Amino acid sequence: MAGYSNDHIASLVRPDQVHRDVYEDPDLFDLEMDRIFGRSWVYVGHESQVPEPGDFFCTRVGLQPVVMSRHSDGTVYVVYNRCAHRGVKVVNEECGNVGRFMCMYHGWTYDTNGDLDFVTQSEGYPDLEFDKLEHGMGRVARWESHHGFVFANLSPDGPGLREWLGENSDFLDDVAVSAPDGEVEVTGGVHRYLYHGNWKMQVENLIDMYHPAYSHESSSAKGGQQFSRREGDKGGIQFFEKRGKVKSMDGLGTHALPNGHTWQGGLPPVENMSEDHRAYVALLEEKHGPNRTREILIKKRHNVIFYPNMAMQELNPHIRVIRPLAVDRTEIFIYPVKLKGAPEKMFRDQLINLNRTHSPTSLVQTDDVEAFTRAQEGMMTSGNEWVLLARTGPQESLESGRIRTTGTSEEGMRNHYRAWLEYMCADRPE
Amino acid sequence: MTKNNRSGDNQSAFGELLFVREVEQFLFYEVGLLDDRRFEDWTDLFTEDGYYWAPAEINQPDPASGVSLFFDDVPMMRIRFARLRHPRVHSQIPPSRTSHSISNVTAKRSGTGDRVEVEARFQMLDYRPGHDQRAFGGKYEYVLSRGDGGRFRIASKKAVIINCDDVHLPVAVPF
Numbered sequence: 001m002a003g004y005s006n007d008h009i010a011s012l013v014r015p016d017q018v019h020r021d022v023y024e025d026p027d028l029f030d031l032e033m034d035r036i037f038g039r040s041w042v043y044v045g046h047e048s049q050v051p052e053p054g055d056f057f058c059t060r061v062g063l064q065p066v067v068m069s070r071h072s073d074g075t076v077y078v079v080y081n082r083c084a085h086r087g088v089k090v091v092n093e094e095c096g097n098v099g100r101f102m103c104m105y106h107g108w109t110y111d112t113n114g115d116l117d118f119v120t121q122s123e124g125y126p127d128l129e130f131d132k133l134e135h136g137m138g139r140v141a142r143w144e145s146h147h148g149f150v151f152a153n154l155s156p157d158g159p160g161l162r163e164w165l166g167e168n169s170d171f172l173d174d175v176a177v178s179a180p181d182g183e184v185e186v187t188g189g190v191h192r193y194l195y196h197g198n199w200k201m202q203v204e205n206l207i208d209m210y211h212p213a214y215s216h217e218s219s220s221a222k223g224g225q226q227f228s229r230r231e232g233d234k235g236g237i238q239f240f241e242k243r244g245k246v247k248s249m250d251g252l253g254t255h256a257l258p259n260g261h262t263w264q265g266g267l268p269p270v271e272n273m274s275e276d277h278r279a280y281v282a283l284l285e286e287k288h289g290p291n292r293t294r295e296i297l298i299k300k301r302h303n304v305i306f307y308p309n310m311a312m313q314e315l316n317p318h319i320r321v322i323r324p325l326a327v328d329r330t331e332i333f334i335y336p337v338k339l340k341g342a343p344e345k346m347f348r349d350q351l352i353n354l355n356r357t358h359s360p361t362s363l364v365q366t367d368d369v370e371a372f373t374r375a376q377e378g379m380m381t382s383g384n385e386w387v388l389l390a391r392t393g394p395q396e397s398l399e400s401g402r403i404r405t406t407g408t409s410e411e412g413m414r415n416h417y418r419a420w421l422e423y424m425c426a427d428r429p430e
Numbered sequence: 431m432t433k434n435n436r437s438g439d440n441q442s443a444f445g446e447l448l449f450v451r452e453v454e455q456f457l458f459y460e461v462g463l464l465d466d467r468r469f470e471d472w473t474d475l476f477t478e479d480g481y482y483w484a485p486a487e488i489n490q491p492d493p494a495s496g497v498s499l500f501f502d503d504v505p506m507m508r509i510r511f512a513r514l515r516h517p518r519v520h521s522q523i524p525p526s527r528t529s530h531s532i533s534n535v536t537a538k539r540s541g542t543g544d545r546v547e548v549e550a551r552f553q554m555l556d557y558r559p560g561h562d563q564r565a566f567g568g569k570y571e572y573v574l575s576r577g578d579g580g581r582f583r584i585a586s587k588k589a590v591i592i593n594c595d596d597v598h599l600p601v602a603v604p605f
Contacts, residue, residue, distance in 0.1 A: 189486055189496030192597040218516035331597045336497060348494045352501060359486070360598035361500045363513055369600050370521035 004031065006425040013417045016390035016410075020379040022420075023198040023387070029327035036308050036423045037062030038154045040259075041164045043310035043321060044068050046186035046335075047076050047148040054097045054112055060323060061152055066140060067091050067101075068150060071113040078143040078152045079114030084135040101137070110137050147176040148183065151306075167402060168261045171304045175317065178296050180283035180341030186319065188351050191334035193360045197372030199308075199324035200416070202332060205368050206303065206311045206320070207262050207412035209249035210391065215371055219363045229353060230270065230315060250393055252407035260307030260419025262412040267302035267314055276343040283341060305412075307419055312337070316353045328376050334358045389413045453537040453548055456574070456582045461530035461552070464603055469511035475584050476504050477575060482587045484605060487595055499594060500604065514602065521600055526558040528603045532570070546582070548572040552589070554605050566605055568592045 004027070012019040012028075021028055042061045045068045049057045056069040058081060065081035067090075083090050083103040090103045090110065100117055101110040107120040114137035119130055133139075142153040144161035146169055151161050162169055176183055195202075205211065212220060255263045270277055284293040302314045311320045317337040324330055336354055338347050357364045379387070393406025405411045463472035476482070484499035493501040502510060513519055534551040553567040568591040577583040589605040 187496075189490070189498075191486065191497050192595070194597045194599050196599075215520065218513045218519035333597075334497075351494070351497050355498050355501050356506070359497065359499055361484075361601045361604075363510060366521040366600035366602065367519075 004028070009424050010421060013421050014386075016414065017386040017388055018417055020385055020387060022417075023200065023376065024327065024379055026327045029198075029324070031424060033062040033324070035426070036420065037064075037324075039158060039423050039426070040308055041144075041151040041153045041161055041306075042308070043306055043319075044078055044143065044150045044152045046184075046319070047145055047150060048183075048185040048187065049095065050076060052097060054099060055095070056091060056098065056101075056112070057095045058091050058093070059321075061140065061154060062324065064154070065089055066152065067114070067137070069112045069114075071111065073113075075113070076143075076145065076150060077113040078140045078150065079136070080138040080140065082137055083108055084116065084137065085119075090137060114139055147172045164259055165306070166257050166259065166261060167400060168257065168263070168304060168306055171263065171301050171312070174296070174299075174301070175312070175314065175337070177288075178284075178314075179339035180280065180287060181339075182287075183340050184317070185338045185340050186335050187338050188336035188347065191354065191359045193332050193334075193365070193369065195330055195332070195369040195372045196328055197330060197369075197376040198327060199322050199330040200420075201372040201375055202320075202322050202330060202368075203305060203308065203311070203416060204413045205372070206305055207254060207264055208410075209252055209254070209264065209407040210410075211368075211371070212249065213246045215367045216364055218367070229357060248408060250406035250408050254405050254407055254409050254412045255301070256403040256405070256411050256415035258401050258419075260416045261305055262307070262415050263301040263304040264407060264412075265299065265301040265303070267299035269297060274345075276345040276349075280339075280342045280346055305416075307416060316350045316357070318350075318354060318358065320358075330372075389417070449539075450535065450537050453546060453574070453582070454532070454535050457532050457535065457548070457550060457570075457572075460584070461532060461554075465528050465530055467525075467603075469514065470508075473504060473507045473511065475582075476507070476587075477577070477583045477585050478504060480504055480584050480586060482507065482584075482589075482604060484589045484591065485594055488590065488592075499591075499598075499601070502604075522558075522602050524559045526556055526602050528557075529555045530605075544576045545585075546572075546574040548574060552605070554603075556601070556603065558602075561599075564599070566591045566593075566601075568594070568605075 012022055044059055044061065044066065045057050050068060050070040053070050053072045053074060056067050058065065058067050060066065066078055067081045068076060068078050070076050081089050081091050083105065085103065085108050086105055088103055088105045090101050098112065101112065109117040111117050115132040116130060116135040119125070122130070140152045140154055141156040143150060146161060146165065149172055252264050273281070281293065281297065284296060288296065299314045303311070305311045309322045312318070317339065319335040319337060321333045322330065323333060334354065336351055356362060389410040391408060391410040393409040395403060395405040395409065395411060397403050403411060403415070460472065460475055481501065481503045483493050483501045486497050486499050490496055514522055531553045532550050535548065537546055537548045539545070540547055550570045552570050553565060555563060555565055557563040568589060571588040573585040574582045575585050591605060
């Protein structure tokens with residue numbers, strides 16, 4: 001890893017520009033894995049993915065394999081996926097249920113909280129006193145959950161989850177309360193896609209309301225193909241007004257929060273409610289009364305970034321996990337979020353819409369992936385070292401620390417880079 | 431066994447051979463339409479309520495149990511292909527080229543004989559200039575019905591590619 005000074009790193013980010021190296025330099029990528037994914041809270045999974053004792057779910061924090069498991073005592077743990085003995089990855093399936101984890105190499109076993117359970121032929125270690133924690137798989141420094149959304153932090157220092165989430169925790173509250181049972185379940189499989197570009201391109205694209213009319217012209221514009229993104233909506237999103245002029249999406253608004261979190265909103269209410277949707281509203285009204293239900297159904301934020309690795313949308317509710325692989329290679333996993341207690345048909349429609357918008361064969365995100373790939377290639381040129389993030393709109397700073405501005409402003413991306421700099425340049429707490 | 435019976439057996443075996451051959455010829459024609467980018471003609475092979483499903487998990491029981499690589503009814507196919515004809519479908523400039531091969535075809539009549547259940551193995555090579563060539567392969571399952579003039583129509587098609595749960599780069603042309 002190159003020994004970049006903080007001054008050098010700071011020189012890569014200007015108020016309205018970033019240097020191409022932040023997307024192209026493999027050494028900076030290694031530093032990001034260490035200093036961002038190693039210091040920030042990172043989304044791991046949802047507790048509903050491990051409902052029973054012994055259930056496990058494997059994922060990564062940055063490049064590091066971890067296991068989220070439900071221990072026999074009912075508690076959820078996040079541990080490194082590594083045998084204490086010779087470093088072998090212990091759990092090799094994405095999810096499942098076990099009584100104990102067993103390393104394939106020499107048969108060491110671990111409890112479902114990662115503690116050392118048994119060392120085979122342990123008489124061969126006469127001088128070693130085995131400790132179930134020290135010789136366990138190793139717990140990550142911290143993990144916490146909010147409404148079942150589990151985040152891990154590899155560093156013992158820094159704010160707790162709720163403080164780090166800030167206003168984003170209100171969004172998770174809103175998602176939970178929009179389920180008639182008051183909680184969500186992550187189920188219904190996963191869409192997985194890959195692109196040959198930097199991980200930050202996906203994060204930035206998610207709050208880029210400037211690109212759709214152009215990138216997604218083939219699936220949205222007049223003359224392009226319209227399809228409804230949501231049950232009850234008549235057609236697709238139209239970005240073009242009658243005389244061929246692009247309609248600005250400024251009205252959506254961009255909201256920049258501390259720690260790089262950013263959200264956009266809102267989501268217009270469903271035009272023509274289906275029978276199932278009416279049944280869903282009735283269930284909410286039964287529980288919360290009509291006034292509160294109206295509030296719940298007004299989605300003021302619909303697209304929320306949990307910087308650095310997760311985003312959620314309330315349109316066909318889903319979680320998007322950004323999984324960096326290399327400086328120019330990123331995996332994206334999309335998990336449907338089921339509103340527990342809502343009519344089953346609503347969830348089925350949600351899955352079908354996600355197939356159209358978020359699968360590897362999608363009519364929409366494939367064009368985003370094309371943009372990321374071409375950006376990764378375009379930035380190889382030395383003719384222009386800088387990427388422009390200068391787009392603005394009327395902007396105000398609120399007391400909460402939130403900045404409110406227009407939908408097509410690039411303030412959200414500038415906000416990401418303010419957080420990026422804080423993580424990347426903070427002194428290492430040793 | 432009498433001579434007559436043997437000739438009857440031969441006749442039915444011959445009939446069966448012709449039947450499987452007819453099914454195979456239809457499948458070759460069908461995937462050829464995709465490779466020749468005759469997407470609209472391909473869509474017209476489906477019955478009005480026909481669909482094409484590619485699961486995202488190897489043992490996915492049905493399209494309602496989870497997300498799929500795609501699950502297109504005929505209106506969705508038309509939207510998908512109209513998009514591929516759009517002059518600014520950026521992720522398909524330049525477009526992908528594909529080559530489908532089909533083998534191991536088995537076909538059996540069901541019901542009154544108008545319905546045919548088909549299983550086959552397939553491979554699809556996919557190349558988009560500037561990108562690595564990819565190979566997809568797996569199992570096809572069809573339900574065919576006889577339409578006008580006894581011609582086959584596709585009531586349903588399912589493609590389970592062996593790496594359906596892999597992390598995929600974009601896929602534009604169906605398997």
